[in-house]
Amino acid sequence: METLERIIAEHAFFAGMEPAYTELLAGCASNVRFKAGDYIIREGDEAKTFYLIREGEATVEIGVPHRKPIIVSTLGEGEILGWSWLLPPYVWKFNVRAIGGMRAFALDGKCLRTKCEENHDLGYELLKRFAQIIESRLEAARFQLLDIYSAR
Amino acid sequence: MMPCPYVVRQVVKETPDTFTLTLAPQNGEQHGAFKPGQFSMLWVFGVGELPISISGDPGERDRLVYTVRSVGQATQALVSRHAGDDVGVRGPYGTGWPIDAARGRDVIIVAGGIGLAPLRPVIYSVLRRRKDFGRLVVLYGARSPHELLYRKELAAWGRHSEAQVLSTVDYGGLSWRGHVGVVTTLFKYARFQPAHSVAMVCGPEIMMRFVTRELEARGLSREDIYLSMERNMKCAVGFCGHCQYGPYFICRDGPVFPYDPIRPLLEKYEL
Amino acid sequence: MAERTQAILEASQFPHLIEALARRGYQVIGPTLRDGAIVYDAIESAAELPAGWTDEQEPGRYRVKPREDGALFGYSVGPQSWKKYLHPPDVSLWTAERQNGVFRILNNPSPPRRPYAFLGVRSCELAAIQVQDKVLLGGPQSDPIYQARRENVFIVAVQCTQAAATCFCASMATGPRAKAGFDLALTELLGEQRHQFLVETGTARGGEVLAELAAAPATAEARQAADAAVETAARGQVRRIDTAGIKDLLYHGFEHPRWEQTAERCLSCANCTMVCPTCFCTTVEDVSGVTGDRAERRRRWDSCFTLSFSYIHGGSVRASGKARYRQWLTHKLAAWIDQFGCSGCVGCGRCITWCPVGIDITLEAAAIRETSNHGNS
Numbered sequence: 001m002e003t004l005e006r007i008i009a010e011h012a013f014f015a016g017m018e019p020a021y022t023e024l025l026a027g028c029a030s031n032v033r034f035k036a037g038d039y040i041i042r043e044g045d046e047a048k049t050f051y052l053i054r055e056g057e058a059t060v061e062i063g064v065p066h067r068k069p070i071i072v073s074t075l076g077e078g079e080i081l082g083w084s085w086l087l088p089p090y091v092w093k094f095n096v097r098a099i100g101g102m103r104a105f106a107l108d109g110k111c112l113r114t115k116c117e118e119n120h121d122l123g124y125e126l127l128k129r130f131a132q133i134i135e136s137r138l139e140a141a142r143f144q145l146l147d148i149y150s151a152r
Numbered sequence: 153m154m155p156c157p158y159v160v161r162q163v164v165k166e167t168p169d170t171f172t173l174t175l176a177p178q179n180g181e182q183h184g185a186f187k188p189g190q191f192s193m194l195w196v197f198g199v200g201e202l203p204i205s206i207s208g209d210p211g212e213r214d215r216l217v218y219t220v221r222s223v224g225q226a227t228q229a230l231v232s233r234h235a236g237d238d239v240g241v242r243g244p245y246g247t248g249w250p251i252d253a254a255r256g257r258d259v260i261i262v263a264g265g266i267g268l269a270p271l272r273p274v275i276y277s278v279l280r281r282r283k284d285f286g287r288l289v290v291l292y293g294a295r296s297p298h299e300l301l302y303r304k305e306l307a308a309w310g311r312h313s314e315a316q317v318l319s320t321v322d323y324g325g326l327s328w329r330g331h332v333g334v335v336t337t338l339f340k341y342a343r344f345q346p347a348h349s350v351a352m353v354c355g356p357e358i359m360m361r362f363v364t365r366e367l368e369a370r371g372l373s374r375e376d377i378y379l380s381m382e383r384n385m386k387c388a389v390g391f392c393g394h395c396q397y398g399p400y401f402i403c404r405d406g407p408v409f410p411y412d413p414i415r416p417l418l419e420k421y422e423l
Numbered sequence: 424m425a426e427r428t429q430a431i432l433e434a435s436q437f438p439h440l441i442e443a444l445a446r447r448g449y450q451v452i453g454p455t456l457r458d459g460a461i462v463y464d465a466i467e468s469a470a471e472l473p474a475g476w477t478d479e480q481e482p483g484r485y486r487v488k489p490r491e492d493g494a495l496f497g498y499s500v501g502p503q504s505w506k507k508y509l510h511p512p513d514v515s516l517w518t519a520e521r522q523n524g525v526f527r528i529l530n531n532p533s534p535p536r537r538p539y540a541f542l543g544v545r546s547c548e549l550a551a552i553q554v555q556d557k558v559l560l561g562g563p564q565s566d567p568i569y570q571a572r573r574e575n576v577f578i579v580a581v582q583c584t585q586a587a588a589t590c591f592c593a594s595m596a597t598g599p600r601a602k603a604g605f606d607l608a609l610t611e612l613l614g615e616q617r618h619q620f621l622v623e624t625g626t627a628r629g630g631e632v633l634a635e636l637a638a639a640p641a642t643a644e645a646r647q648a649a650d651a652a653v654e655t656a657a658r659g660q661v662r663r664i665d666t667a668g669i670k671d672l673l674y675h676g677f678e679h680p681r682w683e684q685t686a687e688r689c690l691s692c693a694n695c696t697m698v699c700p701t702c703f704c705t706t707v708e709d710v711s712g713v714t715g716d717r718a719e720r721r722r723r724w725d726s727c728f729t730l731s732f733s734y735i736h737g738g739s740v741r742a743s744g745k746a747r748y749r750q751w752l753t754h755k756l757a758a759w760i761d762q763f764g765c766s767g768c769v770g771c772g773r774c775i776t777w778c779p780v781g782i783d784i785t786l787e788a789a790a791i792r793e794t795s796n797h798g799n800s
Contacts, residue, residue: 070325076341085354097334099329139362143334144322148356149265150294151169151223151737154517154528178525197519197526198711198718223737238526238614343464384734386707389564392725393704394732396754399761420677422746 004029008105012078013129021122028111034058038095040081040138041096048109053077056102064133069095069151073140083130092135153389155195155240160233161215161318162215167299170221171231172207172236173250182213183241187248187349188273189380189408193388194218195240196233200226201405203385205270206244209282217242219301247408248376255352258286260342260372262363264293264335264355268301270380270407271354279312280352286295286349289342293335293359296321297328311342314341336366353407354380361418364411377411398423425768427624430638431645437495438469440540440579443635448575449540452508455503459487460706461501463508466542473498479585480772482781485652492613495513499587500771503549504700505541509572510555516720526718539576544600544605547590547771549580552702553604557763558703568722577628580605584597584652586659590771591785594663596771599656609634610649621649663783664756665792666766673757676791677749685787686745688780693726695782696751696773701759701767702726727751752787 005026005145008014032051033039040051043063055077061069072094075081083094086109116123155272157178164172177183186192186206195201208217222231233239251274259278263271278285290309296302300319310317318338320331331338335355352374353363360379367377381402386392388403395402398417400409432440444451445467453466456473466472477490478498490497519528544552556573583590583599590708592598601608608627610621621641624630643747696702706725711718728747733740741747757766768784776782 007215056330059329068326070326073333073337074320078340086241140334140337143336143358143362146358147295147322148358149322150297151221157526167448195709197562198519198715200705200709236524238521238524240526281556313769360483382735383740384732385727390562391559391564391703392706393727394725395708399758401762422741422743423677423751 003005007054008052009098011054011105013052013133017125020094021125023116024119024122025107025112028107028115029105030107032104032106034102034104036098036100038098038102039095040098040102040104041092041094043092043095047090047092050083050085050107050109051081051096051114052058052105052107053079054103054105056104057099058096059099063095069097073137073144074099076140080133080149083134084132086113086130088127153194153242153387155201155242158216158239158241159236160235160239162235163231163233166219166301169223170219170299170301172217172219173230173233173239175216175218175241176214178238183216183323184244185211185213186216186244186273187291188251188277189248189270190246191270191388191407192216192241192243192245193352193385193416194220194230196229196244197238197240199229201242202226202230203245203388204230205380205407207217207269207272209280209297210273210277211276215258219266219272221266222278223291233300241389245403247406249380249408250350250410251277254278255284256286258349259288259342260344260349260351260367261288261290261292261369262335262353262355263291264359264363265295265299265352267355267359267380269293271352272305274304274352275309279309279315282312287315287344288312288384289344290315290337291342293338293355294319294321296323297326297330316341317365318342334362336362339366343376344420347373349376351377352380353377357381357418364415364418374412374415375410379411379414380407380411381414382407416420424560428630428633429484429641429646430623430633430636430640431641432620432622432636432638434495434620436630436637438622439636441458441466441469444540444542444577444579444631446448447577447632448537449677450537451522451540452505452684453542454498456487460485461487461498462545462621463501463503463505463541467763469495472496474656478587479584480589481590482775482783483777483778484781493618494611496581496609496611497585499583499585499590500545500773501698502773502777504698504771504773505544505552506700506702508539508541508735509576510559510566510569510703511572512623512724514568514722515710516715516722518677518717518719520717521718538577539572540577540579542579544580544601546577546580546601546772547592547595547769548594548770549578549601550595550597551771552578554701554763554765554767554769557765558701561763567732576634577604578607578625580608580625581610581652582610582649583640583676584611585659587772587776588661589775590656590660590770591664591772592770593657593660595666595768595770598645599660600653605629610652612645612652614619614648619645621645640723660773662783664768664770664785664788668758669766670757670791672792673753677753679791679794681746681787681790681794682749686748688782689744689748690779691747692779693746694726694777694779696726697724698773698777699734699755700771700773701769704732724771727754752784755784756788765767791794 009022158175162174217269383395388405559569581603755767
């Protein structure tokens with residue numbers, strides 16, 4: 001676990017986090033791999049896992065009846081896949097699919113939630129990071145919505 | 153201040169509404185040199201005149217290349233030209249991209265939509281003298297896959313050493329398997345030395361505001377960021393007054409501006 | 424420059440001034456009364472001058488009224504300025520023809536025109552000409568049309584001896600006394616059995632014209648009377664703009680609530696830009712003949728108040744009236760300084776008089792200054 005803890009601490013999401021916390025979190029973590037085209041997350045499934053991309057890319061998609069799913073964004077190295085495991089009702093809202101081979105950390109969602117309830121300081125550290133990511137994704141989503149390249 | 157007669161050599165359709173015209177001087181002479189970032193006033197006989205950025209290789213002295221998006225009567229007249237038709241050309245006008253300032257440094261090109269057209273001459277210049285520059289990073293965003301310009305060239309540029317060319321689209325559609333998201337989402341993949349880079353940005357104004365914020369967040373200083381601005385133009389020589397942007401005449405003090413003096417103006421709505 | 428001389432010319436001799444200019448080949452442009460206004464036009468004789476007429480000006484109001492003393496220049500400024508001649512409102516730039524799909528620009532030399540002699544140039548108007556000199560001749564390129572007309576202009580200035588209610592040249596440091604830039608300057612002296620002009624030369628050729636007139640040397644009394652008369656014009660001004668720090672005031676006042684208030688009154692009619700002697704914006708229009716083998720480019724006055732002025736990509740950058748009024752005022756009083764090293768406003772007051780709703784540039788500037796000073800910097 002010591003090696004995994006060190007590698008986890010190097011992931012962009014945990015930058016600047018106290019070693020005591022990364023040690024706590026490493027206890028919930030494991031390494032996972034996906035092949036090109038694997039669904040990592042499926043819309044409607046119970047959200048049990050916190051994924052952090054180590055290497056490779058994934059697309060966030062929405063399934064549309066009778067058609068291939070529409071890609072709404074692409075995520076890459078250093079990014080996290082979602083936070084539905086953190087907030088009720090703990091259900092995934094999108095599909096996420098690997099493009100090419102992908103390596104990621106998978107942290108058990110329930111394990112993490114329990115540790116955060118027990119240690120609010122840890123919880124605050126995590127939530128600060130999520131807030132930053134959500135803000136930047138919201139900004140990007142709004143920018144995307146503006147349809148700035150269309151001819152008026 | 154009168155148009156010179158040029159002849160259309162070739163018209164290439166880039167996207168459903170965007171075309172690249174290659175023009176050559178009618179008398180067979182070489183054109184006057186231009187600096188990447190400058191524009192010409194292109195005239196269609198009896199229809200009107202438009203400012204269009206020069207989008208070709210400054211090293212090719214026998215032709216001038218323009219990528220034009222058809223959005224109105226005058227642009228439609230321009231893109232409807234056929235090989236052999238005449239077009240009047242005035243210029244080049246305006247300020248150019250800071251290629252000299254970028255020597256020895258990483259060059260970051262961030263383009264949105266047709267904004268890649270005025271930046272393409274920079275890419276040609278950098279690749280022509282590859283050793284004079286550091287890494288070349290091109291981040292390009294468009295609305296959808298079939299609105300990406302110069303796709304073959306983008307792939308070719310990406311194959312050069314120490315060059316990174318990344319594209320993204322706002323809407324992927326059904327068969328696009330490339331990156332989806334606004335152009336700022338490409339920064340996480342870009343490799344450059346922030347303290348040793350020059351960034352050149354061109355695209356819709358909103359896009360340039362988001363991108364400059366991202367560049368600063370990634371450690372570039374304001375003095376190393378340049379934008380290309382656009383306004384209505386009639387004379388292109390600082391007399392008609394149409395292109396004023398605060399105290400600046402975009403035809404003469406721009407279109408390329410360093411970010412710092414422009415920054416307070418970018419935030420002003422309806423300036 | 425030749426030393427300045429001063430002389431006295433009797434009003435009865437005035438027609439000879441016009442004749443002397445005509446003899447030298449100038450086309451004399453001077454004030455004349457037409458359609459209820461004192462306008463500038465080609466004149467052949469002194470009989471066409473608006474003798475015995477004055478003007479009354481208020482925001483949105485202009486009237487001519489008779490006066491009893493027969494003054495030749497007893498008014499302030501009319502709706503037009505000399506810009507009409509130096510920077511013409513509608514002019515052909517070039518024509519082109521097209522044969523076998525190849526076009527050729529025809530360098531039609533414009534027909535030779537007589538140089539202008541401007542008779543009756545006010546100090547504010549002289550300042551406006553000098554401002555336009557900076558705009559159209561002072562940059563990396565010169566406007567050839569303005570240059571051709573400006574080069575040979577003979578200027579007979581007239582010192583103001585009264586101010587209209589809309590005048591504020593004193594606060595803009597552009598008058599009421601014209602000090603330089605003229606060939607001759609006249610001050611009309613009126614009194615009991617007196618109608619004379621104190622004539623001052625400004626250039627050698629001004630002196631040559633004066634030499635052809637039956638003028639007597641100026642007396643000290645005439646000089647004093649002239650000074651006093653111009654002083655009356657200065658003291659009579661009821662409006663002013665405080666120009667201290669006005670550039671930064673307007674730049675920082677971009678979001679000032681005053682713009683919204685004034686925008687509700689402004690009609691975007693563009694009168695102010697048409698009558699303003701320094702406004703220089705133009706547009707070009709390409710016209711082609713019916714057969715499609717001849718084309719012409721014409722240049723016309725334009726105004727930043729129109730929606731098409733800032734049109735790009737299917738819309739105007741300044742879509743709201745508020746943005747356009749703000750652009751005009753900020754350019755005139757602030758950005759102009761960065762662009763040309765001087766203010767764009769010469770205090771002639773025409774924009775106040777000719778605004779149909781009487782928007783007053785001096786009040787606008789004061790309003791922005793006042794609430795900005797109260798802790799809003």
